[in-house]
Amino acid sequence: MMFGITDGFDVVIGNPPYISHDKISKQLKTKIKNGYQSYQPFADIYCYFIEKAIDLQNEGGILSFITSNSYLRAQY
Structure with a gap:
């Protein structure tokens, strides 16, 4: 649930941080690996923002x- 909305969003717009894979801490990489299906060791962090947005987006x-x-x- 986000902003009291439980059934998704019609539009998702984002500008994720520009953080390359080599700048992501080991601790955060572990959280990402356990929480995102799209995890790839060399993926930039924006990939996971996109995955989350797809999950939050209405069909x-x-x-x-x-x-x-x-x-x-x-x-990847």
Whole structure:
């Protein structure tokens, strides 16, 4: 539940922090590994913001994020 809303959002907009995988602490990586299906050891942190947004989004909703373009080169 977020803001009293329990059935999801029609629009999710985000601007996650630009933190590359090598700057994420081991403690946070462990939490991410245990909490996100998309976990990859070399993924930037924005990947997990996107996964959470998809989980919060209503079916047919709109998702819009500002991210780095690293996903164009990534293998995850």
